[in-house]
Amino acid sequence: MTHAQGAGESGLGRLIELHGVNVAGDAMVAVALANTLFFSVPTGEARGRVALYLLITMAPFAVMAPVVGPLLDRFRHGRRYAIAATMLGRCFATWVLAGAVASEGLALYPAAFGCLVASKAYGVTRSATVPRLLPRGGTLVSSNSRISLAGIVSGALGAGLAGLLALAGPQWPLRAAFLVFLAGMVLALRLPRRVDSTLGETRTTLSLDETGPIPRRSSVGGAVVIALRANGALRAFSGFLIMFLAFLLREEPVGGLDDTLALALVAGAAGLGNTIGTTIGARLRTRAPEAVIVVVLGVATLAAGAGGFFYGVATVLTVALAAGLAQSLGKLSLDAIVQRDVPEAVRTSAFARSETLLQLSWVVGGGVGIALPLDGRLGLGLAAVGLATMLVLTLRSTTRRTLHPADQS
Template sequence: MEENEPPGPPGHEGPPPPFPEGDEPMDDRSRLAGARRFSEGAGRLIARGGVSAFLGARRFTRSGGAGESGLSRLLELHAFNTAGDAAVAVSLAGTLFFTVPTEQASGQVALFLVLTMLPFAVVAPLIGPFLDRFRRGRRWAIGTTLAVRAFCCWVLAGAVVDESASFYLAALGVLISSKAYGVTRATAVPRLLPAEFTLVKANSRISLTGTAAAAISAPLAVGAAAIGAPWALRYAAVLFVIGTILAILLPERVDSSAGEERVDIAGRRHGVTVSRDVVNALRSNAGLRLLTGFLTIFMAFTLREPPDSMGWGGNATVLMAFVIGAAGVGNALGIVIGSWARSRRPERVVLAVLVLDVVVLVVAAAFFKWPIAALLGLTVGLCQSLGKLSLDALIQRDVAEEVRTSMFARSETLLQLSWVIGGLLGIGLFTVDVSAPIGMVVTAVILLAWLTFVLARAINPPPTPNPAR
């Protein structure tokens, strides 16, 4: 204190001494230390959670003898496949659907479907016979379907901005190779079954693995798409490259065709016909997939701008997420119930789910409110899952081992083609500007006619031809 400055009051002899140079107030230092401890703890927690999730997934894929049989490798491969498909769906949805007005979006999606799904509708029946030529090279056939998608996704990433002709050609390549993957993977499953597994149990585990992988990959793809749509496609390309490597590393027994024979889509083999239950199951699943394809396209546009009659006053995106989430819950429930259903007369289950699908569709057409739309999504997801697993159970039970793999591949081709037809129906009805209830009534009439045909053939099957004549 200077000599002329008056002294301060007692206890306040002047300003507090400054902190030594380089020091900070204790409260700032405490906050920084607390933030550092929190970040380190969060990092350790995330790392431990990631390791636990990875180890849990490994235990799941390898349990029940799947590790020894090689099924675990197919599960890992399928996880990367569905993760990549989810990323492609996120990118294309953001490009074709959510970023433009509804009228323009419908035109773009219509063009997309015409240039991609129509050629596939012609190609799909030829996929199964063509892939029969790779019966001793299934690993390379599966890997090729993934490698083609990796290349096409990289091309799409460069063409997605201006949507040039290469955009549609690459999208067609992604679609065809994705459907071909389903067929080729189906032919590999019977060769990798553990001793205690049925075909239904194996496919249930494959479906669960794919659902989990898609659920993890979709948010990552959304984050990549936030940077730019090409980045989601590049992310998908990387996933497909990894899947290609995993496909080549599948066990060699996948390529074995010892004791197998070919069978046509009706199940005939040298004049021998498979059980009528399998044929009925194929017909029922075709109807289920047609409805799924229709709702995927038609309801996506309808829920983008929900009509006032639905009674939804909130955000349209939330409603769409709610309905899609209900469908996902139904699909998961179907997978869980599927193991039980296989021992409970699957030939009846597969007919019952088609009846249930049609009934709920009629109800939704008559009372088109948002809770009914969610119920429809739940029902369609449940019925498609149960129908497919029941079909698998019937193929496992009734189809001779030497033709089972070929029959399974043909069934996958039929189901993929049915979805394409349903998608084309959905875009066609939306393009002519019919209301959602009317569109569902039209689809319900088509499915009612199909259901009548399926039930009539199930109750009064035609006489089996005598191959000797």
């Protein structure tokens, strides 16, 4: 299945398999850390632990994220080895984490930070690799849809396996993740050699004009920046919901549900939304991506607003479903705009830099989610205001480009 529709000949099939392994390993790490930091202690203590985790791991990453893309640009001639290095780094980090969770040692936090940075670096490098492996007649949207679907399936399998292994002890999901990332390193080295090629590539900036601060670099144009800005808001919304609802539903289960059941339902709704968005994106391909981004921003805004005004089981699940759908469909629409508007010579660099910005947006959203008071109406209401603001900005920018096409850069 991973090698169908020309993916075997182009090498995309190998990247799909690699991404499945990567997501399965990340899911195992996430389950292990959730058990250690969240489920194994009372709510108040759990919030303090996760806040400390965010401070020690996310804050340094927020500083480092802007340089990840430019740093990886310097290794464009060795992307296979860069991806393999992110797998090897997580092998080491998960082994250290396994010992740390068993002994409750301080090594937990630097090892978790290492996993986080390596995971985000993988995402950046993988996004820059996809354009080199497109099947004949294939598009970035359809290829990324296939990669995302493989990630959804393997992530669910990895999380389920980690949950079973956790019954034997908190370190065992991490031991298994070590083996998964080791397999990922081997798969990364087996990617086609052409992913290392930089023939015809040029570095790019994410500016709205051709006067970037770095000489001999190309800007990507206004449409890409507008789409990236909207996707940043959606990615921040996703990070916010994960952190905010995790604590809110544990302390105040919605609708009288058991807290574990409530969290499972929300996670399932988000996963379903992600799957629906990916499936729709594959069918829409490149049709009116700007309009799709506006629509999904509107859907997310309405869902968050409904959750703020009518907080309950149905609205919380709707918010999770809408967030998953909006994030996946919005990202696929961004891919379509990049493929349409960005010259092939700078497309790879544009992917690397845009993915870095999206990862940083998630970090910012997660930080806001952990900092807000645990009030469902307040939190979702503020999220709706933020999304509505971005919706207005996106509509205004898109309308201006439509009415004044000569000003498009």
